[in-house]
Amino acid sequence: MATPVRGCRIPQRNTGGNCGQAVDEPSGSAAMTTTAALELIGLRTEFRIGGAWYPAVRDLSLRLERNETLALVGESGCGKSVTALSVMGLVQPPFGRVAAGSILLDGMELAGASEKALETIRGDRMAMIFQEPMTSLNPVMTVGDQVAESLMIHRGLSRGEALERARALFEEVKIPSPAARLREYPHQFSGGMRQRVMIAMALACEPAVLLADEPTTALDVTIQAQVLGLLADLRERHGMAVLFITHNLGVVAQIADRVAVMYAGEIVEQGPVDVIFADPRHPYTRALFAAIPRLDQAEQELSAIGGRVPPLDQMPEGCRFAPRCPLAQAGCELPQPLVALAATHAARCHVTTAAVMHA
Amino acid sequence: MLGFVLRRLLAAIPTLLAVLTLVFVIVRVVPGDPALVILGDQATPEATAAVRERLGLDRPLLVQYFDFLGSALQGDFGNSLVTNRPILSEVRAVLPHTVDLTLASMVIGVAIGVPVGIWAALNRNGVIDVMARLLSLIGLSFPVFVSGVFLLLAFGLHWRLFPVIGSADLNDPLDRLHKLVLPAMTLGLLMAAYITRVTRSAMLQSLGEDYMRTARAKGVPRRRVVWVHGLRNAALPIVTVVGLYVGILLGNSVLTEIVFNRPGLGKIIVGALNQRDYPMLQGLLVIYCFLIVIVNLITDLLYGVIDPRVKAA
Numbered sequence: 001m002a003t004p005v006r007g008c009r010i011p012q013r014n015t016g017g018n019c020g021q022a023v024d025e026p027s028g029s030a031a032m033t034t035t036a037a038l039e040l041i042g043l044r045t046e047f048r049i050g051g052a053w054y055p056a057v058r059d060l061s062l063r064l065e066r067n068e069t070l071a072l073v074g075e076s077g078c079g080k081s082v083t084a085l086s087v088m089g090l091v092q093p094p095f096g097r098v099a100a101g102s103i104l105l106d107g108m109e110l111a112g113a114s115e116k117a118l119e120t121i122r123g124d125r126m127a128m129i130f131q132e133p134m135t136s137l138n139p140v141m142t143v144g145d146q147v148a149e150s151l152m153i154h155r156g157l158s159r160g161e162a163l164e165r166a167r168a169l170f171e172e173v174k175i176p177s178p179a180a181r182l183r184e185y186p187h188q189f190s191g192g193m194r195q196r197v198m199i200a201m202a203l204a205c206e207p208a209v210l211l212a213d214e215p216t217t218a219l220d221v222t223i224q225a226q227v228l229g230l231l232a233d234l235r236e237r238h239g240m241a242v243l244f245i246t247h248n249l250g251v252v253a254q255i256a257d258r259v260a261v262m263y264a265g266e267i268v269e270q271g272p273v274d275v276i277f278a279d280p281r282h283p284y285t286r287a288l289f290a291a292i293p294r295l296d297q298a299e300q301e302l303s304a305i306g307g308r309v310p311p312l313d314q315m316p317e318g319c320r321f322a323p324r325c326p327l328a329q330a331g332c333e334l335p336q337p338l339v340a341l342a343a344t345h346a347a348r349c350h351v352t353t354a355a356v357m358h359a
Numbered sequence: 360m361l362g363f364v365l366r367r368l369l370a371a372i373p374t375l376l377a378v379l380t381l382v383f384v385i386v387r388v389v390p391g392d393p394a395l396v397i398l399g400d401q402a403t404p405e406a407t408a409a410v411r412e413r414l415g416l417d418r419p420l421l422v423q424y425f426d427f428l429g430s431a432l433q434g435d436f437g438n439s440l441v442t443n444r445p446i447l448s449e450v451r452a453v454l455p456h457t458v459d460l461t462l463a464s465m466v467i468g469v470a471i472g473v474p475v476g477i478w479a480a481l482n483r484n485g486v487i488d489v490m491a492r493l494l495s496l497i498g499l500s501f502p503v504f505v506s507g508v509f510l511l512l513a514f515g516l517h518w519r520l521f522p523v524i525g526s527a528d529l530n531d532p533l534d535r536l537h538k539l540v541l542p543a544m545t546l547g548l549l550m551a552a553y554i555t556r557v558t559r560s561a562m563l564q565s566l567g568e569d570y571m572r573t574a575r576a577k578g579v580p581r582r583r584v585v586w587v588h589g590l591r592n593a594a595l596p597i598v599t600v601v602g603l604y605v606g607i608l609l610g611n612s613v614l615t616e617i618v619f620n621r622p623g624l625g626k627i628i629v630g631a632l633n634q635r636d637y638p639m640l641q642g643l644l645v646i647y648c649f650l651i652v653i654v655n656l657i658t659d660l661l662y663g664v665i666d667p668r669v670k671a672a
Contacts, residue, residue, distance in 0.1 A: 088576055115581065123578030130576075135569040140591045140666050150577040185667040201577065 035107040037241035038064040038087065038126070038209045043101035043111075045079070045086045047312065053099065054312040056082045058265045060101070064209065069235060069242040071256035071273075073249065073288070077309050079265040080245040081131075084211040087243075088128050089118040106208060124154040127202035131214040133194035137186035143197045144182030150204045169200040173230060192223035199230065206238055213245045228255050249292060253277060258344075261285045264309050264320035267338065271345035281347040284321045319349065327351045367659050371652045376428075378648040382641050383427050387420070393637055397440055436642030441634050446642035449627065455529050457624040460546065460615070461608045463539050465601060467547025468554050473597065475551070476558025477585060480566060491555055498552030507545040507618035514541060524620045542619040546612060550604055557600045561593035568592065594665045602658030606651045 043060040046053040057079040064070050072080045085091045086098050089110060103110040105126060110118065130136040138146055147169060148162035157165065163182060170178030173196040186194055195215060202210060212231065216224040232255055235242050244255055252259055253273060260270040261282065269282040280286045290303045307324040310316060316323055322332040331350050339353040340346045347353050386393075394410040395402060402410075411417050415426060430436070436446040479491035498506075515523040527538040565571065566589060574588045575581070613625030624647070631639040662669040 090572060090575060119578045119580055121578070122576055128576045130569060130573060132569055136573045138570040138574065138588050138592070139668060141588070149574075149579060153578055153580070187668050198573075201573075 036063045036104070037066045037068075037106060038243065039102070039104040040083070040087070041102040041104070043083065043086060043103065044099045045082050045091055045096060046099045047096045048094065049313050052313070053097070054315075055099070056096070056265050056312060057086065060262075060265070060267055062260055062267065062270070064241045064243055066208070066241050067235065067239045068258065069232075069244050069256045071252040071259045072243060072245045072262060073247065073252055073259055074262035075247055075288075075305075075309065078262045080247075080262055081213050082265075083262075084128060084213050084243060084245055087209075087211060088122055088126065089113065089115070120154070123150040123202075123207075124205045125207055126209040126211065127205070127207040128211040128213065129195070129198050129202050129215045131217050133191050133198055133218060136198060137194055139186055142183050142185055143189065147182075147197065147201045147204055150201065154205045165204070166200070169204060170197075172203070172234070173197075173200045175200070192219050192227060195219060195223075195227055196230070199227075199234070203234060203238070208241060210235070210240050210242045211245070212242060214247070215244075216251060217246070217248070224251075231255065249288060261288070264315065266320060266348065268321065268349070269345075269347040270338075271342070275342070275345050279345075281341060281345070281352045282321075282349045283325045283327050283352065285347075287324075287326075363663050364660060367656050371656060374652055375649065379428055379431055379645060380424075382644050383424055386637060386641055396635055396637065431645055436645065437638040439631075439639045440636045441631075441639070446639055447646075449639070450624070450643065450646055453622045453624055453627055456527070456622050457609060457612065459527075459535065459539055460542055460612055460621070460623065461605055463543035464546035464550055464608060465605055467543055468550025468604070469597075469601060471547070471551035472554025473558050473590075476555040477562050477590065479555065479559045480562035481585065483563060488559075491559070495552040495555040498548055501549075503545050503549060503614045504618055506548065507542070507615055510541050510545055511618065526620065526622055538619075538621075542612075542615050542621060545615050545618070546608060550601075550608075553600055553604060554597060557596050558593065561596040562589060565589045565593040591665060595662060598658060598661050598665065602654055602661075606654045609647065609650050609654070 039062070041061050043057055044055050045057040046055050048054075060079075060083060062070065062072075072083065074080050082091065082096075087103055087105075087110070091098060098111050101111060105121065110121070113121075137143065144163050144166050145159075147166035148157075148159060151157045151162040151165055152159060155162075167178045167182055170181060175181055175193060175196050181189075186197070189197065195218075198215070215231070216227050219227060228251065231242070231244075234240070244251075246252060256273050258270065258272050259276045260267045261276070261284065262268065263284045269276065269280065269285045276285065277289075280289055284305075287303075287305045291305060293302055305324055310320065310323065316333070317335075318333040319325070319328075319336045322328045325332070327349075329351060334350070336348045336350060338346045338348045339350075341353060392407070392411075393414060393416065394407045397410055398406055408417075415423060418426075434447050438445055439449055442449065475491050475495075479488040482488045511523055514520045521541045522538055527535040529535060562585075566585075570592075571584060571588055574584045579588070609624060612623055613629050615621070616623040616626045624643070627639070628643050628647075630636070631643060
């Protein structure tokens with residue numbers, strides 16, 4: 001096997017014989033024949049600690065279709081943002097590197113692409129929105145120029161044309177009196193308005209893939225709802241594929257079609273939103289749901305997940321959640337494949353998927 | 360923009376008034392009678408009284424103060440005790456040389472310091488960075504009377520490219536430029552050493568900011584990310600240091616002026632001190648403060664141009 005075949009890679013090969021069942025991408029055989037908007041295969045992104053490289057994202061595979069929102073969920077430091085930055089080619093030596101795997105944007109390989117090639121793609125065919133609207137905009141450039149910049153670079157527009165287009169984009173993201181606000185600076189905008197500017201910037205060249213890294217986390221709840229609604233509208237209108245990174249399950253329920261739950265650099269469970277919410281299989285996913293405070297149950301104690309994500313250089317063998325898992329037992333120290341529970345649902349836990357494995 | 364300029368100009372008025380007052384007070388508080396300084400120890404009381412009357416020192420202090428303010432505002436600081444020529448015209452004669460030297464060394468300092476600082480920041484802890492830091496440390500450690508003499512020996516005596524002594528003819532631009540090169544290099548390299556350090560640290564901070572990542576995520580080419588997005592944000596500390604240094608250079612280039620035998624503001628300040636030319640010192644002090652205020656005003660205006668948040672504040 002010269003090239004990695006989807007659903008049957010090294011960890012699975014080692015366990016042997018379960019290639020038919022253990023799939024990393026449970027989106028069905030029909031979808032596999034078409035080209036996904038974005039497909040990651042066996043992505044491994046490493047960072048240097050001391051002199052050695054440690055994986056922050058390990059063997060991560062996912063498929064993102066056109067006009068679909070996939071939520072990437074997990075606690076801080078689980079590798080969600082690193083995954084998005086890897087796709088954008090913004091994880092760079094000497095600090096980090098994409099060590100293995102494929103990043104396919106509409107079938108085109110981005111892993112190992114030159115910086116020059118990536119520059120022509122970034123902001124044009126894929127775009128990213130960041131978490132901190134307060135610091136993500138350049139404080140000394142007008143917001144209009146910042147939106148116009150990518151149009152001037154990727155579309156070769158003149159500044160005037162690009163600003164005119166930026167005005168239309170401001171209108172689209174519902175910034176009031178867009179023509180006047182183009183000439184203003186980020187410090188004259190509120191947090192929510194800045195995030196709208198970021199969205200306008202990301203949408204400028206009508207990208208096929210939008211990576212949204214916790215775009216609403218820094219906003220207050222009412223503004224958050226507005227921005228989420230706006231993103232959903234825009235996705236619909238432009239037919240974009242959206243990878244939505246969040247740690248907020250409420251947001252997931254609101255915006256996503258499918259969910260991928262990440263823990264310590266791996267996807268531990270993925271499936272359609274309703275399935276994951278109704279029947280979470282991985283103990284970590286269950287713990288995440290249990291940690292949501294409930295208003296309908298009085299006097300309930302908040303349930304937190306004990307312990308913390310192990311540091312990159314002290315990852316356990318086998319299941320990475322085992323040290324914090326209430327269901328940990330013998331066998332957890334072995335490599336855990338992502339096991340298909342249904343056509344579109346998979347989890348990486350031998351305990352909760354055992355029945356399926358042996359069936 | 361105009362409002363900003365006016366506000367800053369208004370803010371400069373109290374500073375200048377305070378300086379004028381301070382100078383007036385210092386000259387009166389310092390022990391010793393100016394008339395005796397002028398006439399010497401052996402002066403007769405009649406001669407002393409005559410000089411005091413000529414200088415207006417016999418009038419009440421308050422009258423003297425407003426008189427002093429009034430003439431100072433008109434640019435009249437009296438005559439030098441040594442040459443007996445108006446102080447303002449003495450200053451006017453040397454000011455172009457000082458301005459030449461200051462501006463030229465500023466240009467050299469910025470032209471070398473900013474690119475090297477950026478280069479060093481981009482190669483943090485690499486060979487280029489270490490070299491840049493080492494060279495700027497050496498540059499900072501060399502007093503101008505050493506580096507100036509080195510430059511003189513090398514380019515003036517050994518290769519004979521530039522004149523060794525340089526009181527330039529102000530009406531001949533080529534001669535002016537020719538005699539400016541070595542002294543401007545001497546001060547410019549020192550300034551470049553400063554600016555390299557400031558640029559490097561400002562740029563390092565800027566490189567780590569979120570908006571730099573945003574710019575790269577937009578597909579902005581790396582060179583443009585650094586020179587447009589990065590440098591504009593790093594520009595405030597650089598402009599601050601340049602402004603500060605230009606202010607210092609205006610009066611403190613005396614060592615360079617002596618090494619290269621150039622006329623200049625620094626040189627006449629030291630001359631006035633040595634010869635106890637009090638009116639001259641008093642005038643120079645006020646003029647020097649005025650120049651500093653102007654430089655600071657320009658720096659402030661540049662802040663407003665570079666960073667829109669400054670104007671709002």
